[in-house]
Amino acid sequence: MSSCSAARQAFKVLITHPNVPTPALDLLRSRGGELIVCQSVPPLRSEIISKVGGVDAILWAHYQPLNAAILNAAGAKLRAVSTMSSGIDYVDVPEFKRRSIPLGHTPGVVRNSVADLAIGLMIAAGRNFHAGRCEIDSSQWRTEQIDWMMGQEIRDSVVGFFGFGGIGQAIAKRLQSWDVAKILYTTRTRKLNDGDYKAEHVPFEQLLRESDFLVVASPLTEETREKFDALAFAQMKRSAVFVNVARGGLVKQSDLHDALKSGRIFSAGLDVTTPEPLPADDPILKLPNCVVLPHMGTQTWKTTIEMGLLAANNILNALEGKPMIKPAY
Numbered sequence: 013m014s015s016c017s018a019a020r021q022a023f024k025v026l027i028t029h030p031n032v033p034t035p036a037l038d039l040l041r042s043r044g045g046e047l048i049v050c051q052s053v054p055p056l057r058s059e060i061i062s063k064v065g066g067v068d069a070i071l072w073a074h075y076q077p078l079n080a081a082i083l084n085a086a087g088a089k090l091r092a093v094s095t096m097s098s099g100i101d102y103v104d105v106p107e108f109k110r111r112s113i114p115l116g117h118t119p120g121v122v123r124n125s126v127a128d129l130a131i132g133l134m135i136a137a138g139r140n141f142h143a144g145r146c147e148i149d150s151s152q153w154r155t156e157q158i159d160w161m162m163g164q165e166i167r168d169s170v171v172g173f174f175g176f177g178g179i180g181q182a183i184a185k186r187l188q189s190w191d192v193a194k195i196l197y198t199t200r201t202r203k204l205n206d207g208d209y210k211a212e213h214v215p216f217e218q219l220l221r222e223s224d225f226l227v228v229a230s231p232l233t234e235e236t237r238e239k240f241d242a243l244a245f246a247q248m249k250r251s252a253v254f255v256n257v258a259r260g261g262l263v264k265q266s267d268l269h270d271a272l273k274s275g276r277i278f279s280a281g282l283d284v285t286t287p288e289p290l291p292a293d294d295p296i297l298k299l300p301n302c303v304v305l306p307h308m309g310t311q312t313w314k315t316t317i318e319m320g321l322l323a324a325n326n327i328l329n330a331l332e333g334k335p336m337i338k339p340a341y
């Protein structure tokens with residue numbers, strides 16, 4: 013039997029969220045998939061556990077812990093799992109490795125929408141969007157003052173990246189037409205071919221010292237957890253704009269709060285926080301120099317559909333005995 017006809021045999025896929033885009037579901041059905049779709053929003057772990065038994069594959073469409081409990085409940089037939097996310101910090105990857113269950117994720121397709129949002133945050137934080145709005149709300153609109161709401165420009169600035177994978181490079185690509193002075197980046201292992209973006213690989217301390225805009229675009233790992241703490245903020249320029257589009261866990265948020273409140277750094281733009289969802293009374297939301305978004309870097313239909321299709325194709329490949337398109341390990 014060819015691998016193609018094997019894939020056309022019926023197989024069961026658990027879809028952990030009712031709003032996974034239709035093209036992904038249609039693709040799985042067209043290849044013989046019987047879909048079991050969880051209905052609760054936000055997803056209930058009890059529903060997942062009750063429905064996952066005996067499936068061949070799981071399309072995991074949210075950031076809940078994906079761990080041994082789920083794999084145990086799924087049972088021995090499970091042959092493929094794909095998240096619908098680029099970051100997989102909520103997945104127990106060693107457990108997948110131990111059981112040799114193929115695990116996929118969806119990097120690459122997220123890079124453009126996240127890069128657009130990162131540029132938005134650089135401008136919003138650098139140019140005081142939130143502080144300006146707060147001034148309107150408190151009837152403090154002071155255009156008569158020349159030095160009111162003075163911000164930081166991207167032009168002639170040094171933009172530093174902590175993490176320079178697909179998302180960081182997509183941001184750098186956009187910045188090529190913004191007349192920046194220099195692009196720096198810090199990565200753990202790789203020194204990339206910098207030629208494309210005229211970017212320079214530098215040690216972390218230099219990145220902190222020299223960046224006017226510092227953009228965090230790195231996976232959250234044990235090594236990067238709370239990398240940005242009081243010590244890091246103390247080494248940054250007072251005029252620095254800090255942007256995080258990766259994961260809240262890379263930042264010690266109470267230290268960021270203090271650095272912003274004391275004016276140790278100029279401002280921050282965050283698409284990710286700790287925790288998520290962020291309670292409405294969190295102190296970071298009270299700061300005029302911090303723009304906070306509710307983790308919406310990939311929230312466009314174009315990207316979400318691409319993520320769904322990539323997750324579905326990861327699963328189909330694994331069920332056919334082929335490597336996933338984007339394996340997570």
Ligand SMILES: O=CC(=O)O
Pocket residue numbers: 096097098099100122309310
């Ligand atoms: O945060 C978004 C993702 O990991 O895809």
